[in-house]
Amino acid sequence: MRHLVWVALLLQAGHDVIAQQSPGLPMVINTWGGPFTVATDAAYEALVSDSRTSALDAVEIGCKACERHQCDGTVGYGGSPDENCETTLDAMIMDGGTMNSGAVAGLRRVRDAISVARHVLDYTAHSLLAGDLATQFAVENGFAEGDLTTPESALLCSQWKTRASCQPNYRINVEPNPSIHCGPYTPLSPPQSDSGTTARRDTNYPLVAPAVPRPRSHDTISMVAIHGSGSMAAGTSTNGASHKVPGRVGDGPIVGSGSYVDSDIGGCGATGDGDTMMRFLPCYQAVENLRRGMTPRQAAEDVVDRMLRKYPAVSSGIVVVDARGNHGGAGSGWTFTYALRGGGMNATQSTTATGL
Template sequence: MGLLRGFGLGSLATLTFTASTALAHANSTSHNSPGLPLAINTWGGPFIVATDAAYVALLEAQTSALDAVELGCSTCEANQCDGSVGYGGSPDENCETTLDAMIMDGTTMKSGSVAALRRIKNAIGVARAVLEHTTHTMLAGDFATDFAISNGFVAQNLTTLNSAASCAEWKAGGCQPNYRINVTPDPASSCGPYSPLPLNSSSRDYTSQLHSRGSPEGHDTISMVALHRSGVMAAGTSTNGAGRKIPGRVGDGPITGSGSYVDGDVGGCGATGDGDIMMRFLPCYQAIENLRLGMHPKAAAENAVKRMVRKYPAVQSGIVVVDKEGNHGGAGSGWTFTYAYRGGSMNETVVVTVPPLNDRVSDL
């Protein structure tokens, strides 16, 4: 049934820490393994509560790598971390928060995910139910909600006073910015309703018409990899997606190989960033294949990011990669990316700062 089916909120709170955080500057530095068990995830700051929760859980003999990933991601779902994970964040055009999540087992290579999940707070838990109780990989929308309820999850309103106020302010400002293109009335000044403008795919400027007008808001996500002391690995992702998204939009978070990926014979990867672009490249799958070819985790991460930057120079991305021994590294573009890890006998989480690669893509 998964670890959280047995945890109440009181038990969860006992694993939510305000840990002191040591900073490490990545730059060109490679990071050796601190030892196993190990929890590692995208972002520092408020996200380290997830790192600590997963790591402390891994110290218990009965906790599996899947348990740790579920617990770590659900900690951010419950606490909202920076507001980009779980309920009450990133409302869509209709002011509703919907969630994407996935979880993957590094031994069987089986993953379970939910996309555009409505009215259920514990998205990573539902993703694990998909993994454990179906032969499918992904369930979506209202049908994913129905599945969740049939598996004991409780439906509830994911809107908060803050998210409702944020959406009302956005609408009062003419729905600016938004993700609409090639529609009438002009989405740069109107809330719609919109009608599509005809496009000619044989036209010379057709491809230029397909580019976005810029991303309205940030797109942070928690993606986590856990290594059990036995060497068994798991990975997972949870997010409430892009703010002001068109209802029904699904990002890279629940996509196996994009939001996260793990092969216990090689290593694991977690990603965050502009999911609409990143899912076109499956950067976590690429990074693990880079590991398979013998690259160090940092080089594997940089190679995957550079592939995206060559096509989309301004893309915001961040990926963290860890091999099966626990050696790790990260890469990002468009912002200063951070990731957090705690392993072996470490007394506190360390946050690694990763400068953007956008200006260094010629050596791909």
């Protein structure tokens, strides 16, 4: 029913589906307002202060500002510790002209994740490096290695283990019961499928993810920059989800999921339940929606609606901008905002996206 109503609204020839108008170029747009506007300002000011600053440079500068300022605690060092109390970083950067990209996943002990991703783009023929070997690559390229833990993130993890008995967490189909106990865990066999067709019946607790609060969705920064010449770039940086299973990688460093850009068409940034969202490549789909003639807002709403049809409880945020700077967004499960600054704007503006 939700989908049918939404389609009916799209068919109306009215103001409900037109895009937010472009403020002019150059322009920077990214997920979230509030503390994330430090990134918007850094990227925009880099573009207007020196015409030699490319869109790709601006995205790196903006995301790095968020990493350095630990935007909302969900970007950069000292945030979102995993089950072992370690913070790891994911980042991706993409050139909308060449469609080339560089990314790092599960980066350990190096703070400048977006810049390491840029080095993957600039100095390798690869698209993604991961884990300790991504760290080795970073160190070989002159990045400093150090502890990403802070007193605050260590305390957060300690309290999660001792006071909250490791609740909530991301474990399912294991023993001891993950809704009550900490690990170590042992897999149950066979696990219960999503459809519930296979399950062990000799236990007294649920084998599938129970309807209890999960760790809150992480507030990734995903940014799109448009140079005055019209060239575009996109990037994403995050420290992932709090209390994740060590080794987990979400949507952030995945091209087409955390962000995507094509200078001929437009770009997209995403945030939310990364493990769910990456199954839909939402930013790739959003840019393809623009290619098919949708407005940015229509493109974002379509992507969110696709996810809601399969996962009605998904928390998501999608911001979309076309090559001229017209923009729109949509989200679900929370109030999603995005920030933008362009043309001659003296300050960053925060916009609340459509909620579905």
